[in-house]
Amino acid sequence: MRKIKVLKKILSANDRAARELRGIFSEKNVFALNLMSSPGSGKTSLLEKTIPSLMPSIRSGIIEGDITTSVDARRLSFFDAPVVSINTMPFGGQCHLEAAWIYEAFEQMNSNDFEILFIENIGNLVCPAEFDTGSHKNAVIISVTEGEDKPLKYPLAFRESDIMVINKCDLIDVLDFDLPALIKNARKINPGIEFLTVSARSGEGIDKWVGWLRKEYDILSGGGND
């Protein structure tokens, strides 16, 4: 028996595709944001509130990941924003999006039609965290109907995220949700993570979220003098 050293990253093909894609997004002046969360945290509802609030100065494009169905893509198709749906069923029902699939979806869009590309990942906090999507930043959405201990249970998703958006904050009082404990847990995993509390239902906090998105787009496009 002979041992041969290989020393290759298993995900190197995805990492390469993601790096290339990030370069393309930057070159086209599109700020790409990957949204990760558990199912039902309100990613699509958040986008329904966000897209009109960014208009008209910032237009959105959406890549919508789902294992099956295009329900979410249909919900977002009422806005004047291009939506491309990726169903992972043909790829074995995968629970995450990969850079190559996002590349293909992005090629179906006209990048002159939007300034921010939202990549709505599959609702799952484990798998998407392992696969670089090519986005500039990652956001993790968590709702107050979930536990305060989510960051400790799914550390990689919180470690990889730049911002934590805490949704359904209008329900905090009914639920006895311990917001400081959630923030403390998230900071234990990722000391630098930013956070915002919002309600996609009542609209509370959406202005701050939109402000964060505008700031990130300005940074990418060179201080907002585009």
Next chain:
Amino acid sequence: MHELSIAEKLISELELSFSRRELNKIERINVKISEYSGVVPESLDLAFSALKGETLLKKSSLDIDIVPVKLNCRSCGSIMRADSLPVLICSGCGSNEVDIDGEVEMMIDSVEVYD
């Protein structure tokens, strides 16, 4: 169940690295996976076993080595093994301003072949 696509990628990386003749002779694949990744070794092994039958790697088995997380402390500069996962703190000074040493990655370390 992203172990299935990780197993697929593992197979395609090996198919790129070795000739058909060499692939046929691979007996064991040594893989290193960071303790901080979300991969379940048993699931990866199961996924690999399910997929290998269709490939030239059908005679090979997977050996998965879980690699402990090493931390670099930005406050005191020490390097240590993370002993309070999933929380990343410096066991020396208690700071949470720590970086994971290297990447949280999955690596094909080596293969063992019959000659």
